[in-house]
């Protein structure tokens with residue numbers, strides 16, 4: 001009997017955990033190393049869109065995620081004061097595809113994935129610092145000076161990936177031009193029906209409000225900032241309230257309900273897309289490969305698609321380098337296309353000039369539901385192969 005192939009995954013985020021599940025189910029021996037002491041217990045929420053749910057379904061990993069989250073039932077764009085602009089047919093597309101889009105608290109998503117790994121897969125508190133090629137595999141180096149050998153190293157170590165840095169050298173991040181505040185908070189409000197999602201648009205500002213189930217709301221607010229560095233993030237809850245003064249009552253209620261300590265502040269960034277995701281027996285996925293701005297809610301979804309396609313290609317051939325080349329060729333057009341689309345959409349959503357805001361509103365008001373459905377269907381469809 002041949003030995004199972006061995007993979008090391010650097011990073012126990014959404015992409016790394018999904019890759020580990022997919023490979024274990026395909027018969028690989030997998031170890032996941034996470035730099036943090038625990039899986040992320042903080043953090044806020046996110047939407048696992050229909051394409052990601054389809055990808056999870058294809059490896060039979062979708063049920064715990066759906067159970068821990070809240071299916072999106074109503075998705076709309078609104079003016080800052082809550083007046084409707086357009087309804088987005090996200091729920092209908094989910095029904096058509098047979099896979100819903102799901103809002104979920106990030107720690108619950110990580111737990112729902114991690115619980116599907118075989119025992120002792122995950123080691124926390126151990127940072128991967130680099131790798132060295134071997135003719136038939138890779139030696140992975142860790143912060144404590146130890147090394148481990150494997151047939152495959154998966155760099156799933158996020159935006160500031162050290163595996164990417166070694167593979168591709170310096171590839172600077174690109175600022176989004178805005179700062180963002182996020183939180184999950186208990187919220188009861190008549191507007192917040194089951195599966196509610198609304199994006200409220202102002203001038204150079206946005207606010208998102210999502211039902212993540214169990215009486216909890218996930219919200220995020222963005223605001224253009226000339227110098228959107230980390231230093232610009234440190235504003236208080238009172239200042240966030242001031243930023244959205246006069247917005248819809250449910251927006252103000254969500255911020256009011258949030259304890260100051262639950263407020264997360266971030267500066268969203270992406271990177272210029274690259275076409276190279278692999279090097280010898282080392283491969284990148286998720287934010288390590290193609291970090292994107294959050295406008296389309298697709299960063300985690302693309303990490304999940306990467307993981308599932310990677311395991312699929314590895315299962316098709318014993319030639320690991322061929323499988324990685326196939327994964328790279330198949331994944332970079334889709335993932336990089338979404339990086340570009342997210343940046344384009346971000347520009348529209350963060351528009352400041354009255355004319356641009358007026359145009360944006362009328363475009364979405366006048367576009368028929370059938371067209372919105374067609375435009376979203378492409379992104380929300382998971383296609384594991386051509």
Ligand SMILES: Cc1cc2nc3c(=O)[nH]c(=O)nc-3n(C[C@H](O)[C@H](O)[C@H](O)COP(=O)(O)OP(=O)(O)OC[C@H]3O[C@@H](n4cnc5c(N)ncnc54)[C@H](O)[C@@H]3O)c2cc1C
Nearest residue numbers: 011013014015035047128157158286287297298299300301
């Ligand atoms: C505000 C905001 C909202 C978003 N909303 C959505 C959304 O609604 N839907 C969606 O699909 N996406 C969304 N995203 C994007 C999504 O969060 C990311 O794309 C996704 O988390 C990427 O997953 P990942 O596994 O590639 O990386 P990460 O989630 O960053 O995980 C990387 C992991 O690797 C660990 N790590 C780092 N370095 C090392 C190392 N050297 N060794 C070992 N471990 C290491 C980290 O601690 C972390 O646990 C959003 C992003 C932001 C910023």
